[in-house]
Every structure is written in C-alpha cells, then in structure tokens.
Amino acid sequence: MKTILITGGAGFIGSHVVRLFVNKYNEYNVLNLDALTYAGNLENLKDIEKAPNYSFVKGDITDQHFIDKLFKDNDIVGVVHLAAESHVDRSITDPLSFIRTNITGTMNLLNACKDHWSSFEGRRFYHISTDEVYGSLGETGLFTEKTPYDPKSPYSASKASSDHLVRAYHNTYGLPVVITNCSNNYGPNQFPEKLIPLSINNLRNEKEIPIYGKGENVRDWLYVEDHALAIDLVYHKGKTGETYNIGGNNEWTNIDLIRLLCKIMDEKLDRKKGTSASLITFVKDRAGHDKRYAIDSSKIKRELGWTPSLTFEEGLEKTVVWYLENVEWLENVTSGAYISYYAEMYNR
Ligand code: NAD
Ligand code: DAU
Numbered sequence: 001m002k003t004i005l006i007t008g009g010a011g012f013i014g015s016h017v018v019r020l021f022v023n024k025y026n027e028y029n030v031l032n033l034d035a036l037t038y039a040g041n042l043e044n045l046k047d048i049e050k051a052p053n054y055s056f057v058k059g060d061i062t063d064q065h066f067i068d069k070l071f072k073d074n075d076i077v078g079v080v081h082l083a084a085e086s087h088v089d090r091s092i093t094d095p096l097s098f099i100r101t102n103i104t105g106t107m108n109l110l111n112a113c114k115d116h117w118s119s120f121e122g123r124r125f126y127h128i129s130t131d132e133v134y135g136s137l138g139e140t141g142l143f144t145e146k147t148p149y150d151p152k153s154p155y156s157a158s159k160a161s162s163d164h165l166v167r168a169y170h171n172t173y174g175l176p177v178v179i180t181n182c183s184n185n186y187g188p189n190q191f192p193e194k195l196i197p198l199s200i201n202n203l204r205n206e207k208e209i210p211i212y213g214k215g216e217n218v219r220d221w222l223y224v225e226d227h228a229l230a231i232d233l234v235y236h237k238g239k240t241g242e243t244y245n246i247g248g249n250n251e252w253t254n255i256d257l258i259r260l261l262c263k264i265m266d267e268k269l270d271r272k273k274g275t276s277a278s279l280i281t282f283v284k285d286r287a288g289h290d291k292r293y294a295i296d297s298s299k300i301k302r303e304l305g306w307t308p309s310l311t312f313e314e315g316l317e318k319t320v321v322w323y324l325e326n327v328e329w330l331e332n333v334t335s336g337a338y339i340s341y342y343a344e345m346y347n348r
C-alpha cells in the first residue's frame with residue numbers, strides 16, 4: 001500500500017493531522033515518524049493506534065541513515081513534515097537543538113525524497129511552517145505570502161531556514177513541494193509550555209499565570225482541528241511550489257485572551273467570579289518578544305475554499321473542557337522533567 005509519511009505525528013498538531021488522515025484515507029498507510037521528545041506523546045493517538053492503515057515508527061529526523069532506510073523500506077509517496085522543536089522560549093535557552101531538528105532534520109527528509117523518488121510524478125513534500133518567519137508587525141497590517149522574511153527568534157530563524165531549503169530543493173532539483181505558514185494554534189493535546197494549556201493547568205492548580213511584560217502582545221489564534229483540515233486540503237489540492245498562509249482572523253492581546261480564559265475556568269470549575277483573574281501575574285518579558293502576528297489567509301480561502309469553522313469563544317471552551325476531562329493526560333506530562341523546566345523558566 002502507498003505510504004504517506006507524517007513526521008512529528010505524536011505532537012500537538014501532528015496527532016490531529018494523523019487522526020484526520022487515518023480516518024479519512026483508507027487507501028494510504030499513514031506512517032507516523034516521531035522521536036517522542038518531551039513534546040511527543042503516543043497517548044494522543046490511543047483511539048486510532050490499532051487502525052489497519054496506521055503505523056508508528058520511533059526515530060529521529062536528524063539521523064540521516066535512519067531516514068534513508070525508512071525510505072528504502074517503505075513506498076513513501078508523500079511527506080507531511082511537522083516534526084520540529086516548536087517552543088520559542090526553549091529556543092532562547094537551547095538554540096542548537098532547533099538548528100539540528102528544524103534545519104538538518106528537514107534537509108535529511110528533502111534529500112531522502114530527492115534520492116529515493118525515481119520520478120516526482122504524484123509525489124509531494126509538504127512543509128508545515130509558521131507565521132513567525134515574517135517577523136513582527138506593528139499596530140496594523142497583515143502577513144501575506146509575499147511579506148519578506150524577517151525572523152527574530154532562534155526558533156523562527158530555524159523555521160525560516162528550513163522554508164528556504166524547501167524552496168531551494170524545488171528550484172534546484174524540481175522537488176514537488178508545498179509550504180504553509182500558520183498562526184498560533186490552540187486546542188486539545190497541546191503541551192503545557194504554551195500560553196493556553198500552561199494557563200489552564202496553572203488555574204486548575206490555583207497557581208499564578210505568568211504573563212510576559214504587560215500582556216499587550218498580539219497573536220492570531222486558530223483551533224488545531226481547523227489547521228488540520230487546512231493541511232488536508234493543501235496536501236491534496238494545493239499547487240506545487242506554492243505557499244499558503246493559514247490564520248484564524250482572530251487577534252487577541254495576551255491579557256484579553258487570559259481574561260476570557262479566566263472567565264471560562266471560573267464557570268467550568270464552579271468558582272466565584274474573579275477567582276481565576278486574581279492569579280494573573282505580570283513577569284519579566286520574553287527576550288526579543290515579537291509584538292504582533294496577524295495573518296492574511298485570503299489566498300487559501302480563495303483558491304482552496306478553506307475557512308476556520310469555530311469562533312474563538314467556542315474553541316476555547318472546547319479546549320478547557322478537554323483539559324478538565326483529561327486531567328490524567330495533563331498530570332502525566334507535567335510530572336518529571338516538566339517540574340524542573342517550569343522552575344528554571346519561571347523561577348518558581
Ligand atoms: P510539538 O512540539 O507539539 O510537536 C513536535 C513533534 O515533533 C513532537 O511529537 C516531537 O516528538 C517531534 N520531534 C521533535 N524533534 C524530532 C526529531 N528530531 N525527529 C523526529 N521527531 C521529532 O509541535 P506542534 O506545536 O505540534 O508543531 C508542529 C509543527 O507545526 C512544527 O513544525 C511547528 O513549527 C509548526 N507550527 C506550529 C504552530 C503552533 O501554534 N503550535 C503554528 C504554526 C506552525
Ligand atoms: O505563531 C505561530 C507560533 O505560535 C508557532 O510557530 C510556535 O510553534 C508556537 O509555539 C507559537 O509561538 P508563540 O511564542 O506565539 O506561543 P506561546 O504560547 O509560547 O506564547 C503566546 C504568547 O503568550 C506570546 O506573546 C508569549 C506569551 N506568553 C507565553 C508563555 C508561555 C506569556 O505571556 N506567558 C507565558 O508563560
């Protein structure tokens with residue numbers, strides 16, 4: 001059977017993409033390749049792990065020989081590449097692991113496609129990237145597919161570099177590639193180092209919520225399942241060589257977002273109004289903190305008919321409910337190494 005390789009499929013976005021592809025496409029074997037770093041978790045895929053068209057392989061994309069053998073042993077017709085180091089704060093303290101996975105790892109996959117695909121007919125390398133490659137916006141304006149790259153953090157610089165490599169392999173070797181740059185995702189299964197799940201977890205434990213600076217930075221939030229639907233569309237219908245921006249058209253300052261989250265948490269936990277908001281704490285700002293991201297996603301809407309399905313209020317409520325119903329998942333991922341990560345990161 002033909003195989004689609006999904007890298008990083010045990011992570012947050014990857015697990016939603018794997019589930020969608022496994023449930024929707026019986027004609028492919030969906031092969032999930034993941035190194036199971038701190039961010040990868042096979043618990044995210046419990047419901048589909050026995051599906052006949054699903055398989056999992058543990059491996060590291062920085063290991064060129066492993067990738068080479070994987071391509072020799074499987075009839076891989078397409079790659080949906082999500083594996084990455086994804087957290088900006090970690091890229092500030094440990095940039096090298098971002099360079100290794102996000103740049104070298106991507107190049108290993110590109111080389112494997114170039115070397116193992118005897119013809120590029122019907123093949124596709126799909127690189128999942130971020131809006132952070134475009135840098136930071138002022139009060140107005142939106143990132144379009146034509147916005148010049150201006151990455152500001154080690155994370156975004158590593159993703160920008162991988163985007164450039166993907167385009168270079170298209171230009172130089174004719175590799176059939178497609179790239180999407182997406183805004184901030186939220187939803188079930190997100191590791192609680194990112195703003196929303198970290199805050200849900202802290203509020204659940206009546207711990208303070210650390211807001212960087214004054215909470216005035218702006219992000220454009222998209223529910224993860226809407227991103228997965230966009231990825232499905234672009235993989236199957238996107239034009240080779242093209243880039244599509246994906247965003248929620250849903251800008252929030254961090255402080256307004258957290259106030260809304262606090263309101264939902266008070267309701268769901270039956271706490272007195274204002275209890276959660278009293279835990280908001282302003283802390284030292286992130287180094288080089290990008291001010292504002294906002295995406296113009298008119299191209300993917302116009303050309304492929306994609307549009308987000310949920311409002312932010314609906315998506316945030318669904319997210320809170322998922323975390324409160326999956327406390328065991330949260331407790332598993334916040335034990336062990338998370339405790340020292342949190343203590344070092346937040347001096348608490
Ligand atoms: P995540 O950190 O939750 O998951 C990353 C996955 O990659 C994990 O399962 C991890 O085990 C795996 N991985 C890491 N290093 C690996 C390696 N060397 N070899 C194999 N597997 C490895 O990340 P996410 O938030 O799900 O993001 C997925 C992709 O989407 C990333 O490429 C990220 O840059 C991009 N993206 C994320 C967002 C967002 O808001 N989270 C937005 C836009 C784009
Ligand atoms: O824009 C897409 C990007 O969104 C993805 O490429 C990244 O993989 C993903 O991590 C995300 O990056 P951000 O840095 O925007 O996400 P994060 O959840 O870390 O932070 C969101 C905002 O909240 C940001 O302005 C920083 C702020 N923040 C974050 C944390 C973890 C806080 O104020 N306090 C915190 O403790």
